[in-house]
Amino acid sequence: MxxxxxxxxxxQKLRHANRKHARLYLxxxxxxxxxxxxxxxxxxxxxxxTAFPSGGDSRKQMNVIFILTLIGCVIFxxxxxxxxxxxxxxxxxxxxALGASRKRLAPTLFREILLLSSLSSxxxxxxxxxxxxxxxxxxxxxxxxxxxxxxxxxxxxxxxxLLFFTxxxxxxxxxxxxxxxxxxxxxxxxxxxxxxxVRELGKWCGPAGCxxxxxxxxxxxxxxxxxxxxxxxxxxxxWMNLLYAPAFAGLYMIMLHAVVHGFRTYKKQPYKNILSxxxxxxxxxxxxxxxxxxxxxxxxxxxxxxxxxxxxxGSMMKYAAQPYDYFYCYRADQSIPDESTVRMLAQKHGLRIxxxxxxxxxxxxxxxxxxxxxxxxxxxxxxxxxxxSESKTLSEDTWRALSGMDTTVRSGTYLxxxxxxxxxxxxxxxxxxxxxxxxxxxxxxxxxxxxxxDFSSLTNTPGCRILNQKDYDRLIEGLTDDWKGFIVRFxxxxxxxxxxxxxxxxxxxxxxxxxxxxxxxxxRVNKTITNEKGDDWWGDQPxxxxxxxxxxxxxxxxxxxxxxxxxxxxxxxxxxxxxxxTSVLLMMxxxxxxxxxxxxxxxxxxxxxxxxxxxxxIFDDLRKLGASPDFLAKEVRxxxxxxxxxxxxxxxxxxxxxxxLLLYGNDWQLVLTELIAxxxxxxxxxxxxxxxxxxxRLTVKNIIKKLKIR
Amino acid sequence: xxxxxxxxxxxxxxxxxxxxxxxxxxxVQHGEFVAVMGPSGSGKTTLLNCISCYIPFDxxxxxxxxxxxxxxxxxxxxxxxxxxxxxxFQDFMLLDGLTIRENILIxxxxxxxxxxxxxxxxxxxxxxxxxxxxxxxxxxxxxxGEKQRAAVAxxxxxxxxxxxxxxxxGNLDSKxxxxxxxxxxxxxxxxxxxxxxxxxxxxxxxxxxxxxxxxDGTVYKQLENGGxxxxxxxxxxxxxxxxxxxx
Numbered sequence: 001m002x003x004x005x006x007x008x009x010x011x012q013k014l015r016h017a018n019r020k021h022a023r024l025y026l027x028x029x030x031x032x033x034x035x036x037x038x039x040x041x042x043x044x045x046x047x048x049x050t051a052f053p054s055g056g057d058s059r060k061q062m063n064v065i066f067i068l069t070l071i072g073c074v075i076f077x078x079x080x081x082x083x084x085x086x087x088x089x090x091x092x093x094x095x096x097a098l099g100a101s102r103k104r105l106a107p108t109l110f111r112e113i114l115l116l117s118s119l120s121s122x123x124x125x126x127x128x129x130x131x132x133x134x135x136x137x138x139x140x141x142x143x144x145x146x147x148x149x150x151x152x153x154x155x156x157x158x159x160x161x162l163l164f165f166t167x168x169x170x171x172x173x174x175x176x177x178x179x180x181x182x183x184x185x186x187x188x189x190x191x192x193x194x195x196x197x198v199r200e201l202g203k204w205c206g207p208a209g210c211x212x213x214x215x216x217x218x219x220x221x222x223x224x225x226x227x228x229x230x231x232x233x234x235x236x237x238x239w240m241n242l243l244y245a246p247a248f249a250g251l252y253m254i255m256l257h258a259v260v261h262g263f264r265t266y267k268k269q270p271y272k273n274i275l276s277x278x279x280x281x282x283x284x285x286x287x288x289x290x291x292x293x294x295x296x297x298x299x300x301x302x303x304x305x306x307x308x309x310x311x312x313x314g315s316m317m318k319y320a321a322q323p324y325d326y327f328y329c330y331r332a333d334q335s336i337p338d339e340s341t342v343r344m345l346a347q348k349h350g351l352r353i354x355x356x357x358x359x360x361x362x363x364x365x366x367x368x369x370x371x372x373x374x375x376x377x378x379x380x381x382x383x384x385x386x387x388x389s390e391s392k393t394l395s396e397d398t399w400r401a402l403s404g405m406d407t408t409v410r411s412g413t414y415l416x417x418x419x420x421x422x423x424x425x426x427x428x429x430x431x432x433x434x435x436x437x438x439x440x441x442x443x444x445x446x447x448x449x450x451x452x453x454d455f456s457s458l459t460n461t462p463g464c465r466i467l468n469q470k471d472y473d474r475l476i477e478g479l480t481d482d483w484k485g486f487i488v489r490f491x492x493x494x495x496x497x498x499x500x501x502x503x504x505x506x507x508x509x510x511x512x513x514x515x516x517x518x519x520x521x522x523x524r525v526n527k528t529i530t531n532e533k534g535d536d537w538w539g540d541q542p543x544x545x546x547x548x549x550x551x552x553x554x555x556x557x558x559x560x561x562x563x564x565x566x567x568x569x570x571x572x573x574x575x576x577x578x579x580x581x582t583s584v585l586l587m588m589x590x591x592x593x594x595x596x597x598x599x600x601x602x603x604x605x606x607x608x609x610x611x612x613x614x615x616x617x618i619f620d621d622l623r624k625l626g627a628s629p630d631f632l633a634k635e636v637r638x639x640x641x642x643x644x645x646x647x648x649x650x651x652x653x654x655x656x657x658x659x660x661l662l663l664y665g666n667d668w669q670l671v672l673t674e675l676i677a678x679x680x681x682x683x684x685x686x687x688x689x690x691x692x693x694x695x696x697r698l699t700v701k702n703i704i705k706k707l708k709i710r
Numbered sequence: 711x712x713x714x715x716x717x718x719x720x721x722x723x724x725x726x727x728x729x730x731x732x733x734x735x736x737x738v739q740h741g742e743f744v745a746v747m748g749p750s751g752s753g754k755t756t757l758l759n760c761i762s763c764y765i766p767f768d769x770x771x772x773x774x775x776x777x778x779x780x781x782x783x784x785x786x787x788x789x790x791x792x793x794x795x796x797x798x799f800q801d802f803m804l805l806d807g808l809t810i811r812e813n814i815l816i817x818x819x820x821x822x823x824x825x826x827x828x829x830x831x832x833x834x835x836x837x838x839x840x841x842x843x844x845x846x847x848x849x850x851x852x853x854x855g856e857k858q859r860a861a862v863a864x865x866x867x868x869x870x871x872x873x874x875x876x877x878x879x880g881n882l883d884s885k886x887x888x889x890x891x892x893x894x895x896x897x898x899x900x901x902x903x904x905x906x907x908x909x910x911x912x913x914x915x916x917x918x919x920x921x922x923x924x925x926d927g928t929v930y931k932q933l934e935n936g937g938x939x940x941x942x943x944x945x946x947x948x949x950x951x952x953x954x955x956x957x
Contacts, residue, residue: 005824010808010816017807094803097764098864099792100820101785185764189803 021087028080029120032073037128044157051584065300093189121165209253216247255291258646297600298651304592309680314673324489328568333481349500352493359487365435365525390525392464395472413448415466439478461520501573519563612703644696712738717770732927745915748924754908796865798875802857804849811845835863855886875907916943
């Protein structure tokens, strides 16, 4: 010992002694920042931005889960920082009690937390990029690879991580400041041992929480559309999102009930698990907060993984149900390969075409109801337009030949073609006029019902309608080739070949000119009418224009394969390329699943460790009172079970019910593909449950080892 | 040396306010070894925490030496705690990451004044309290009695005006308790230290010059030690018995 021993050096030594606690803080902070950095890096990458249509449901889902993960990480980080300070407080308090002033302690304390926070945050942010790169390329290596999956980063994502980093710094500095400014030094010293009991509510809070949760979800889901209908507005006001608030209150009450009372009744054995229940109760505040975050993250992870079966099952079943191997439409003014060319191509691949048929269709303008915004920019009213949108149109005779059904359409009426589940969005019963867009010949009409087809080319937007033969003949008069088109269908005699389908697909794309390189959203009728009125068509606005056209050079991209209006229905191509053409979407949701589940499990693991280690003196006392290792291990298991089980079950149940609601709410029915998807989702929940159970076992084993129970 | 005059202190728990000290008056002379006793909830620890400037008090005056603690700045109170008061806690409050030598020297380290004299004093105190052999050990490696004697040594390193001890024998077995009380005795006799100790232990209190009995936040009675330790302990026990019967 000599004069060079300073408070700084002593604090350095104390930091070394407390490195275990610092390590936990570093780990939590690093993990949170890495997750945020990886998620935002992926979300803002051009790869994902291109694949996820702006304003589309998939992007909204991705954003919502990101916000959920962000909230989870914020709570998790705040918890880790609080934990670090709780351990640090005794040391701080002793130094304060022995006369170290705030001014004396502040510089080293702030230096330490700034160093720890910055080090863990910056390394977390940096690690996020290799983390996502490794996962993404593992996906490519082991699951799917496509040209779309070239992962690029856009450093626009950095502000999110940096904002989070600033939040971490602000919170830790504020906590340090708060500790230094406590007037009661004894409180600082004893902070580590202060319990955090939750405010108990009666046993009613569990059932009431379930009701509130259900009410919040239902109100949040249906409230905005109900409001729009009642108030005649296009978009619900932002405050309508508050309708979800009861769901969060409900979630809190359920977790509170689980921590305070448990979901089992102890009437017959009031002393059963009393120790673990009481230990949980007195660590309640943080436990409840953690459990809410875990429930939300598990819900987010399930939401991500459910996307895959829900998307895949519907598509695969649809492809399998196609009555013909090849089915495609094209405009009559395009130089599409004729029958002999296609047959020769098939021959080249050793195939023989059978059942070749070609049918004519025309594109007409149909009347409909449009929403007109009022001057206040909020309310709207509905108006009927005689010419509103385009639709493919078949004659009664063509439909009979195409479908084999003996359908009759009365003159002055039309039928809409829909899919087997009758969920096609292009069915519109409001048209009262049909117009030839060249001669402007117009006839009055009336909706007369639906006809069913298994080809998405006929049921996707802009849809297809059937007219009485006489009405059709009248309206085709004077139509130019660009308003006419053909439908081709054929089968392969024997086993089909992917190479043929792929070559024919590329031939079709290569033979189609730029005027047909448009998406399903492109409506020539609506554009023509709007332009004729001297207005700009909404689809020509700079923000919308990119979503109206497809690029034939990106023939393998999701946007081309899912968006092109003339995309053919080739069974073998669709079946083989489904994963390829949706790979980025599937991978993003798979990534969301992994990240959310990983975060949830890390939080559970950390929380269990904290509860057990904070209560280690109780375990020591119990051991002295003669408790056997089996008894102590049972107590550890009981505590960990509550932390893992309740939020997992609640998260999984909530999201499963929400998915049923979403699928049902789409078209007010659950069709076969949706039911199968829900069964698969149930199976996935089982697998997730097993993963959670394994981590729970690992946590218990680890705690038992740390507490030296065995 | 220590003057406590009309001291009031209350705590708030939710909507309820609990008056713990209700006008406490007493003083401790230089070189005196005084114990404060009383039943649980009588305000002993609160009184000691107020004197230590660990918690602010509502009303009254505390004077140590020439300094009135009321209305002093945080920085001044910290400096005062460091240089003029020595502390001994029930649960020792040694810093786990430092050796016993470093723990003893902590009040000096806070001042950045670890001179060879201070090190010499640390060694002397260690020798006085029989802990020389554990100076380079860490708190986790020594017994409770040794920890508390190290805490007593720490409390003396700055030659404080007064040592405040809160239940110093509360966590110790009888042998260790005796060693700690003897350490206080050594500090008093060899260094002329002034000691104010809160305790439940009548045996420990019987070594003191005077015992102040607290009841319901006020001074109930003060008893002087006539020189016979055993007799004084008996007197204490009967006074406590009588006090407990007066509900």
